[in-house]
Amino acid sequence: MTGPAAPWALLAELTHACPLHCPYCSNPLELVRKSTELAADDWARVFAEAADLGVVQAHVSGGEPLLRPDLEEIVASAHRAGVYTQLVTSGLGLTAARLDALAAAGLNSVQLSVQDADRANSDLIAGRPSYAAKEQAAEVIRAAGLPFGLNVVLHRRNLDRLPEIIELGERWGADRVELANTQFYGWALRNREALLPTREQLDRAKQVVADHRARSRRPELVWVLPDYYEGVPKPCMGGWGARSITVAPDGTALPCPAAYAMTDLNPPNVRDHSLAWIWERSGAFNAYRGTGWMSGPCGDCALRETDFGGCRCQAFALTGDASRTDPACALSPDHHLIRDRTAHAEHETGAAPELVYRRLGGARPAPANQET
Amino acid sequence: MPVERAPSTAAARETRPALAPSVILRYDRIRRAELLLMPERAVLLSPEGGRILRLCDGRRTVADIIAALAADFPDAPLERDVPEFIARVRTEGWLT
Numbered sequence: 001m002t003g004p005a006a007p008w009a010l011l012a013e014l015t016h017a018c019p020l021h022c023p024y025c026s027n028p029l030e031l032v033r034k035s036t037e038l039a040a041d042d043w044a045r046v047f048a049e050a051a052d053l054g055v056v057q058a059h060v061s062g063g064e065p066l067l068r069p070d071l072e073e074i075v076a077s078a079h080r081a082g083v084y085t086q087l088v089t090s091g092l093g094l095t096a097a098r099l100d101a102l103a104a105a106g107l108n109s110v111q112l113s114v115q116d117a118d119r120a121n122s123d124l125i126a127g128r129p130s131y132a133a134k135e136q137a138a139e140v141i142r143a144a145g146l147p148f149g150l151n152v153v154l155h156r157r158n159l160d161r162l163p164e165i166i167e168l169g170e171r172w173g174a175d176r177v178e179l180a181n182t183q184f185y186g187w188a189l190r191n192r193e194a195l196l197p198t199r200e201q202l203d204r205a206k207q208v209v210a211d212h213r214a215r216s217r218r219p220e221l222v223w224v225l226p227d228y229y230e231g232v233p234k235p236c237m238g239g240w241g242a243r244s245i246t247v248a249p250d251g252t253a254l255p256c257p258a259a260y261a262m263t264d265l266n267p268p269n270v271r272d273h274s275l276a277w278i279w280e281r282s283g284a285f286n287a288y289r290g291t292g293w294m295s296g297p298c299g300d301c302a303l304r305e306t307d308f309g310g311c312r313c314q315a316f317a318l319t320g321d322a323s324r325t326d327p328a329c330a331l332s333p334d335h336h337l338i339r340d341r342t343a344h345a346e347h348e349t350g351a352a353p354e355l356v357y358r359r360l361g362g363a364r365p366a367p368a369n370q371e372t
Numbered sequence: 373m374p375v376e377r378a379p380s381t382a383a384a385r386e387t388r389p390a391l392a393p394s395v396i397l398r399y400d401r402i403r404r405a406e407l408l409l410m411p412e413r414a415v416l417l418s419p420e421g422g423r424i425l426r427l428c429d430g431r432r433t434v435a436d437i438i439a440a441l442a443a444d445f446p447d448a449p450l451e452r453d454v455p456e457f458i459a460r461v462r463t464e465g466w467l468t
Binding site (some may be wrong): 008052056082086147221225 | 407453
């Protein structure tokens with residue numbers, strides 16, 4: 001039997017510590033504590049093993065990776081392994097000296113997040129004043145001359161400012177702006193009612209993107225599909241265990257950063273196994289590989305090798321069974337779970353629900369004074 | 373007999389293509405192919421494409437690149453294929 005095709009990318013979550021509290025954070029609801037984080041030596045082994053497997057790109061992320069005092073050492077080890085390395089950062093703590101040191105260690109590019117083009121709303125969504133620091137970080141990245149991507153998670157509370165967000169990307173000197181429509185897992189699922197946009201908001205946003213693309217190639221816009229409204233599921237991760245490996249701060253290895261939430265997955269850990277064993281042999285990475293696991297409408301669907309049945313994490317989160325068709329698919333028997341929510345979003349007229357901010361120690365409602 | 377070229381093509385032959393600053397050309401020993409690496413993207417190159425891009429060093433002109441390849445590929449339509457390939461990669465923004 002031949003093994004699975006080689007992976008391309010590694011998402012290295014160095015820490016779950018973060019100065020921000022975004023209510024759609026992709027980290028799990030149960031955040032990993034600092035005391036259990038992998039050391040720089042462990043990461044050096046992970047990058048070397050990843051490169052031997054075929055990984056050519058690493059996203060050095062978190063939480064906030066700049067909170068690791070040994071980040072330079074970790075980036076250097078990724079660079080030594082021959083991996084193209086991108087820093088994924090909130091920008092808080094990104095001084096010129098720090099970025100110079102990272103670039104000297106071999107860092108190839110930077111992705112900076114911003115929560116909105118409106119300063120007050122950006123700070124509100126981040127759960128703390130942070131816009132000004134991000135503005136400075138953008139200046140530092142531009143001055144360093146590194147490829148610069150700006151990431152903005154889009155949702156009900158900032159979609160209407162998309163023209164200003166694109167304009168901000170231009171003004172800050174970003175090469176590309178990733179317009180990441182909220183994917184509803186973990187924290188975002190917890191905040192779905194507050195974050196789910198209306199179809200009208202999305203239609204306007206799509207027009208804004210099309211107009212920009214017709215006018216200009218800079219910055220390049222990347223539009224992450226809002227699967228709740230498309231009726232077709234996203235080909236998540238390019239297929240389970242097909243392209244990418246996520247390694248969590250404590251060494252847990254996952255086929256997808258949202259797979260933390262799958263309580264029956266039993267994911268392996270890089271402390272116990274080589275990355276090659278994890279990729280090729282582990283139960284977790286093989287669980288939904290290929291098409292053999294498919295049931296329901298996926299099994300004989302012409303698109304099963306195109307969208308891979310959609311997102312396993314979303315199927316699990318909404319139905320409790322990761323092997324069901326992604327409810328985002330209009331052919332799914334569970335599609336009403338999506339439709340009910342979008343219908344609700346259309347008709348909602350009352351006060352917006354409070355945001356539950358991402359914090360260590362579990363989800364709890366924000367203090368009233370942080371709400372508008 | 374030499375084919376007469378349009379002036380724009382002749383000018384293109386004198387350019388000195390180089391990889392864009394955000395792009396790295398790397399041999400992938402696992403996939404046994406040349407790759408272009410850039411933020412959020414990896415492009416697997418054909419053997420021919422890899423050979424051409426290895427020569428795009430900012431010093432050689434397109435004409436130099438064609439000449440360098442001619443020894444190894446005497447029968448290939450390099451005069452047509454190389455400028456076409458370089459123009460296509462430029463359109464993607466991966467070559468300056």
